[in-house]
Amino acid sequence: MNTKTTPASNCPDDWLNPLIRAEPNPQAASRAIQNLHQSLEKIKMNAIVYTLLEHPTIGQAFLAVRDEKLIALDFGVEEDQFLDQLEAEFKQAPYYEPEELQIFTRQLLEYLNGQRRQFDLPIALDQLTGFQRQVLMATLQIPRGQIVTYAEIARQIGNPKSVRAVGQALGRNPIPIVIPCHRVIASNGSLGGYSGGGGLETKAKLLQLEGAMLGGSHLLV
């Protein structure tokens, strides 16, 4: 068979015309499409949107927002990795919408450039367990320039024996830098761990940026 002998052209199947030549009522079509636009506008409001930025301190970083709240920040990963992880967690594939994340990227860059002392950004930690949330909320209270230990966080959340779990919860911090897990170190004065891109080197850089390392050379890795 070749294209020239399709039944449609070879033998006009006029009997199909009542269906294939018919068109939906234009008003019904327009209404359907208008309703579709409305539904899509609604679904966009709940969509996850992301963007990326570059800064010498952390390299390429990715940020994701849903319902105007920051849900993820990551660096030292590939874009695909970041997106796959988001999708696995939120069951939703993110759209690339830099404009919707302007306040987030601006504040992050200001901070990294040493022009901003603290963040004023809405965040959401809905995907986490109650314990993880407690740890991260306690960490969020640590002011710039200060350092606390894993044990202190464990005590603060009323669970002094959970030092190791605190470390793990911080290791899974979905919004590093903004939730300053880099300000939490081990009780022996070593930096502990850092799961962000660049590892402990980045942790040290961030603390230096905040002036926390001044006079504390024993903290260096």
Added chain:
Amino acid sequence: MNQPTFTAFDNLVEKHSREIFGYLWRLLPTPEDAEDALQETFLRAFRAYPKLRDHTQLRAWLFKIATNVAYTHLKRQKRHSAEAIDQISQIAGPEKVQQDLLISIRAAIQQLPAKQGAAILLRSAQGLSYAEIGAALNCSPDSARANHYQGIQKLRRQFAENEQ
């Protein structure tokens, strides 16, 4: 990397929603069914779009989703279809004959295996190429052509002979 934006998706909606609606309207019993299926099609497309790697067959991709949505809808509605036909055939007036023909052809297409029914509408009504139909129906262009042909043969027996 081809980053997925709202604007890129909106362009798809702009470009294809009308023809997708036409397709669904031809395939499904009522305009309301078509409207529901149109919404479902593009909501599914919206969710899947950011992960779509191959952007060379976007039109076929949308028709593929629409076909899946429509046939799921038909399966669900099978019980009610007799009812729907009853309702529509009560429309009176000079267009009644055409209207009745439309309804019976549509019903006959719905009775065909999904690939044959869809291939007929995609080719004869929506003007997709066999390559596009293949992409929409998960088969080769040759198989798309064969499905179209076989479906038309069956309908021809039913309708072309009645006419004479």
